[in-house]
Amino acid sequence: MTAFRARFAPSPTGALHIGGVRTALYNYLLARQLGGTFILRIEDTDQTRYVPEAEGYIIEALRWCGIEPDEGPGIGGEYGPYRQSERKAMYGRYAEQLVASGNAYYAFDTSEALSAKRAAYETEKKTFRYDSSVRDDLDNSLAMDKAELHARLASGEAYTIRLKVPAHEIVKVQDLVRGEVQFNSDELDDKIMLKADGMPTYHLANVVDDRLMKISHVIRGEEWLPSTAHHVLLYRAFDWEDEMPQFAHLPLILKPNGKGKLSKRDGAKFGFPVFPLAWRGKTPEDAFDGFREFGFLPEAVNNFLAFLGWNPGTEQEIFSLEELISVFDSTKIQKAGARFDIDKAKWFNQQYIMATDNATLAASIRPLIKAKGHFPTDTFLEAFCGLMKERVTLIPDFWEKGYYFFEDIKKYEAKPVRKKWKPEMRPHFDNLVALLASIDTFDAETIETKTKAFIENNELRMGDILQIFRLAVSGTLKGPSIFDMAALLGKDEVLRRFEVAYARFDEMKSA
RNA sequence: GGCCCAUUCGUCUAGUGGUUAGGACGCCAGGUUUUCAUCCUGGAAACAGGGGUUCAAUUCCCCUAUGGGCUACCA
Incomplete structure (x- = not known):
């Protein structure tokens, strides 16, 4: 039996399409599983369509996905050169x-x-x-x-x-x-x-x-x-x-409606990525964000792609690249084209984000937070990730849904404020704030115990107090446990937010 | 038009000559939760159609329909 040698042979005419990534992935999976070799060969025989930046893009895209060729341009190998030109x-x-x-x-x-x-x-x-x-x-x-x-x-x-x-x-x-x-x-x-x-x-x-x-x-x-x-x-x-x-x-990867091959235009049309990484062509029309920029994790993209046209025949759906290598089976490759389903892609991403440890997530979102002008400590950022990771599907959601952990609340949700804020309740909240101020170890458990006792002792309702507490601290009804949020933000910040919120609440109530 | 490939829930798919046709995404309902999310439970939802073969076809064969691909001095 001769050695298994597979190649991925793209033409450098532009960004590497996601279908190309899947082809590369299947080649790679089989090569690794069989102890073979995975080769990248650049098929640049069409001088009229040649785009110089494309080769670098292809290599970077494969690298982002964790698909490293054993032989290829810039890598070497016994059978080079690997550019057809x-x-x-x-x-x-x-x-x-x-x-x-x-x-x-x-x-x-x-x-x-x-x-x-x-x-x-x-x-x-x-x-x-x-x-x-x-x-x-x-x-x-x-x-x-x-x-x-x-x-x-x-x-x-x-x-x-x-x-x-x-x-x-x-x-x-x-x-x-x-x-x-x-x-x-x-x-x-x-x-x-x-x-x-x-x-x-x-x-x-x-x-x-x-x-x-x-x-x-x-x-x-x-x-x-x-x-x-x-x-x-x-x-x-x-x-x-x-x-x-x-x-x-x-089998080909089809448009969501099944009418034809997935194309770069579909990305713009439906608002989802069809390329692994961002591509900036010569014209505004030839510029796209990729899965990376949309906030997908490469592991999730691999997993999603692997399942577009193949499945292991078991009910397991989450597979790391290593697991895919061991379980991939070419006889289970589908014959009919598979439609691209962005919802499934997002679900895979969410699964991977939830399964990722806080430190890793913190490292990956730090650039995003930094770009917004914030430089939290690792401890803070990791705790933040821990609170948010079950609530996001794409990486940018961390900021979209949790910006208030880093800066002032931009907007208080009007409807719940009008519904829940009763100015006559203000004395109770003043008492609650005083109680919070008196807590020495400002951790979630203590805050929860004290707050709940306070509600009970004053014969108040959980919803009335906790919802306003939440609104005052985050501006929204959605989010992590209010006690966790308060603990992470710290006592001083929580007290300050209450002060700011009172004014805004009254204002919104009378508006 | 010609050639080639394909066809199981809306989507990705498992599966078998006799099954209540299974799972996942999405959707709906309920539970858990202060909220959201997660999580749990339940629900609706499919064998393209017609002929054969067979005691029996979703499963095997043929035809039709539908969809896709190719049909360049592009890949």
Whole structure:
């Protein structure tokens, strides 16, 4: 059995889509589980769509998710270089080899000529395909003698090299998730292997590199299934078919409504991230926040992504990356596309936040708090996280829902104040404040005991006192235990907040 | 249009030739809580349709429908 070697081969044309992250994750999971190798290869063969910042983005995004390649650009490895643009010269030789063995040919048709052809076919309601049925009538080396070919080649005229797909053959593709898939070669076009600019197309570069990098498993999105027939033909043409990698085509991640692949536009449209990290393109339209900026934890994103198109067959849903590595099973990969469900993603995030220890959470929210101009002690911040973590789903919620632990209350909820604040009760609250002021050990337990005793002794109602206590301290009815909040804020601050609140309450009551 | 892939609650999914078709998210109701959240309990909610095969099909086969992908000198 040959060593397991899988690769993730994105094209650096922009931000890495979340579906790409899932593909990388599945490759990574299997590589780790089987003691294999996970390779990152940059497929930058399209010079027109190349975006320089994309490669760095891809690497950073994978790193954020905890998916570290064993080989790749900037990492090294025995089979480099790992950028296809740096392997350019080699592909030409392989393409020529294909021509020499009779499996490919030179084609001089310009893209303009071909589009004209397509347009002409279109008017007759037919579809033009550069294939075995028409290639003899087109401008290629199959239709000319040696002398003309040499002359044209020597003249420096631009040409492409096309794969000569054999006619009337059934091409069988073995797929790990779908079983055997068959294609009639008469339906397959003579795909370009080498473009006029000397660069290979995806098909050639992919097959050659997978071979040279000793890739054992090609795990990629379902959009590649149709062209896999060409890839099989290519392996055959090179006489590599016996050692062809295993294919596994993953179901696509669909829009929430199921109508099409999830796209970057959906993020803007529905207000959720579709990229791991923020991306700032050249135009305002090409700028997006990622899962990280929305406040997702990478572990939660991995867990969510792993379950989009796969599940372990048990009822456990929360899995760390390590657990996923041990339990992942390619035979349980789903065949049908999976819709993106942001609610489920948020639920995973909440689960992870609740399970994270306070110190770790404190460290991760400190930058956020700092950005707001506050520099609490670790002890304070950790206690804060402990009080809030069951009440947040995304990291920024810590601030949104708990800002009042760090600064003055911005807004008192009007409705409950008007409903609960009775100015005639003021003497009772003055007594309560005096009582609080007298507490020496201002901890939650003591505050609770004393306050509850106070309520009982004065024959007051819990709701009447505690709700106002809460409103005075936090401005809202929602939040952690009032005793915990009071203890964390400290006696002086609590007393001060009561003073501030009285004035505001009276004001709101009369308004 | 052609080719390919797919189809279990709204969503992610488990599952079997004979099951009360299971779980999770979301939703609803109740409980716990001073509140919110967490947590607990309960509820509504699915085998796309039609033919076969079979004693029996959600499960196997075919067709249809629907959805998706591909159909570039893009990946």
